[in-house]
Amino acid sequence: MRTPGVGFLAVSAALASYSVRLPAQSLEGGAVRCKGEVISRIEVSARPPLEIAGSKYQQRVARLVTDLHATTNPSIISRFLVLRPGMKCTEQRRLESERILRTQPYIADATVTAYPDDAGGVYLAVMTVDETSLIIGGGASGQTPYVRAFRLGEANFMGEAMSVVGNWRYSENFRDTWSARIRDYQFAGRPYQVSIEGARRDLGGEWAFEASHPFLSDLQRYSWRTTAGSRDGYRSFIRPDAEPLAIRLKRSHADGGGVVRIGRPGRLALVGASVSYERELPEPFATSLGPGPTEPDTSDVLLNRYQRLGTARINALAGLRDVSFMRVKGFEALEGSQDVRKGVELATLFGRGIDAFGASEHDDFVSANLYVGVGSPAAFGAVEILTEGRRDGDTKQWDGLLASGRAATYFKPTERQTLLTSVEWSAGWRQRIPFQLTFADRDGGPRGYADSWLAGGRRVVVRLEDRVLVGRIKQFASVGVAPFVDAGKLWAGDVPFGVDSKLSVSVGVGLLAALPPRSQRPWRLDLAIPVNPEDGARWRVIVTSRNFTRMFWKEPGDVQRNRERSVPTSIFNWP
Template sequence: MIHRRVLVGVLWSMCLPWRTAAGQEVRANGQKQPPVSSRGRLPVTGCAGQPISDIIVITQPPFTERLPTRLEWVRRTVRRTHANTRDDVVRRFLLMKVGEACNQIRRAESERILRAQPFLVDARIRVFDDEAGGVRLEVETRDDFSLVFEPTLQSKSPMVRGMRFGDSNLGGSATLAAINWRDGRAYNDLLGIDLANYAFGRGRNEFRLSAQRNRFGQDMRLELVRPYYTDLQRYAWIGSLGGTREPMEFRRGALPRNALTVRREFANIGAVSRLGSVGRLKLLGASITREVQRTDEQSLLLTREGVIADTTDAAVPTFRPQRVVRANALLGVRAIRFVQVQGFDALTGAQDVRVGMQLGLVAGRSIVVRQARDRDHFVAANLYGGYGGTRSFVGLQAVTEARYDRDAKVWDNFVTSGRLAWYFRPAVRQTTVVESEWSAGRDMRVPFQLSLADREGGIMGHRASSQAGARRLVLRAEQRLVVPTRLNVADIGFAGFAEAGRLWAEQSVPYSLSTPWRGAVGVSVLAAVPPRSRRLWRVDLALPISADPQRRFEVRFSSVDRSRVFWNEPRDVQAGRERTAPSSLFTWP
């Protein structure tokens, strides 16, 4: 666990830069003055090697345009309570400085990196002739709505079962701070805190801290990473550690669900460096990882009244403990360019999709360190491919890993998953998305099951399903339509969707079954607040189509930004993976 003084010091260092920078600016100028735009005063030009004489940063609040009279109070309230992203924070993501030659590639990459930040809606970098032989860069950004307010509701009393509350851009410092609470009923209430700084240490580094008490355990993670943002940077690195204790529940068909408590500890430190030219290069590096895992043998039933012993006659699966330290080689191959599109994963917002190919490989061998005496090899691969443009785009990502036991001389812990998706925009206000997601696990070292009930990887209308499998295939299709509005408060849209999925059994996965195809159809109400935000708010109404006795009509509320990465792996798949594979070095868009 992290020492309390160290944690306090890290949190203070996250807050100190924006406090001191803001204070110095106010003291120097007496009053903070907004920068003046060059539009209409200086001629527009392009980057062609001219010296950069000045860089002006203009940060805008979520609502920049005036609203109708009856809604103008919304804009005024947001402006009063919202802190614009600070000038110095925006500058940390720029790849150019005053005095350097203006380079078009660096200008475009700086704009793309800013546009991908979760606290911004959009970013533009314009170039103006300063009429003295140089150029003046004007960086303009618009903030996303920073209030985090996500209640968990139910139809019966008490209606409020949980809450997530915080700010996603605290003080304009690119810092997410949120607290979580959820009613645990007969168990501990869920209490947690999430902190993330996307410009940590006055650089393009990301700091993440998550600490949570679950209803039957805890989960703590700390990560500091310098992602591979662009081919123009030389290196990327990662350091992480954490620990979890939580029950893994098994769906057993007609029998009540049982659970085994799983304890895990993990740590990882590694780095990669660039070899080759921009746009077609290799990443080469190394990492040291530590993984400890132990699964209790006692089976429990987590009932509404509390924990009771499992007295059923069903066999209880057992899992071997793991304690291993590995030295890993990291290899990445990239041939990528970026295309700016609109209305793909967001309702109308802009995002940059990767066109080309990217492959990340990890190969590790265990080393004996103190009590870590497991002998194995570990391999993992992360493949991405994308093709298309602003009207039609096809993307594929697949992630696979496995472990070779050097003592038993067998392969185990096979985990694979992936996504294939096609985006098509026949008109400005219409988007069609057709996708397929697959997942599988075999010969697992940790408790593992897949189901159609999973919120992220399953299908709607089957949240109460009691059947589980070892392999899962889900097909989805959605047609979205954006509705024109003059209110300037939000973008509004509607969607119709259909999805289908099925499971397959595998002898090595406990209680797994093969199921027929099950499906759901429905309609959705969509919104983006403020307009062109990449965060998509949804209200989905789904009617299940299957013979599953636990099927039911479902109304689902969600709010998510899927524009930063092509695919987020479902949680039930992540539960079976090694916690230390540094995939984030290769998957940043």
């Protein structure tokens, strides 16, 4: 029987052949490995975060959570599969379908299992468990107004793979901040992503738009992306024993491009091109943003320090990939599964300035992203490095140099314990726009140093953590503990008000909870205590809920915000 051709993740009339219902109670034989059998049907079971048997109280709680949650539409799940009725079933496509489903931020776990049918073929049973999709948060104070911030949203609105989030934050000296973001992970029933966001900040505002066909799998042939956005705001500079200063910065950007695959899945190259536009307008003087009206500052350190830039470029995109995916448990989640990359990836971009869109800078731009991962589910190590820089066409000097990276090991002496070691570094040289690295950055500094006044141009942070799964609370959640030690150091570099710091250390313990138990997005309650609090640091209680299973390295905000807006970090994970 000839297998009909199919494009990766294509949505066609053949979807009508899917049987979207709960799997049969009596399975037609045991599970089998796919060996080229024809797929007769696909059965999809999309489940809510909690399905609890037991006491009436437990069932009422589970029912309440389920009533507040819209389970993912089975047709959404079907469209992410790279198998369909009438195709030959292969282990590669079965496992890849599982992995693609697990990478979706609204799905906690997914399995795709093959069973023999009565006609000598197989049918597929697809089962997914949703993440808890309600997004809610806020901030409070002991003084009026008692409520200082509020966040509300849905990570899987109406079960249609759409994230909708709104935020409000009180400002004591200026206007309140309002922001909203909408992202559709399957726009118009296709594997396209569309994101729209906007904000009215206390000073300034921003908007951004992005549409893309992200590179979700080595099985697809092409990927494309287009973006546009603008931001008007202030960049603050921390100063020792003095109030911060700020420089107003306006930025706008746009780009469009794509890549095609050359080679077989697992060992391939991506090549392509893009056109980009970038405009940066820093003010030539600093501003004091204390209580009352904003006032220009006469500090010589920041006077005429940063350059205005308008550039349009044609960019060549190229990447090499020799990786396989390994399913592991308990690396970045308590019990949840994630798929880590084993092998090597290298993504590069080479850009050349052109006369277009009102820009006339004839500069050269280069960026690169290198990843290497090796190991097993019991012991794994990886390193990722990101760099970029610009060469001025007139002076022939390099500027805007940025580098960051992470090296980490995961060691599991038992199923319930994970020893995590991580070294993270960031650096910038000759920045064209306002730039400082601090210990106060949420992702960049040691925990407990959010109020630190230390800043510099280069930063290294070492993190040690012993994460232990304690057990489950009934069928509601998994719980764990994680004692940790963070240590960091800053070097002044060439940034304003930079210092060479001594080693700054914090110790603490975290309480972790995952709801549902297999969630990839655990909640953390960390108590962090600085060992040397004289630098402005103090003990803090930190509450977070974040998903790190989809990425190895989340670049700190004080580095990421200085990168070129129109340049993708890696062509392998557009967007």
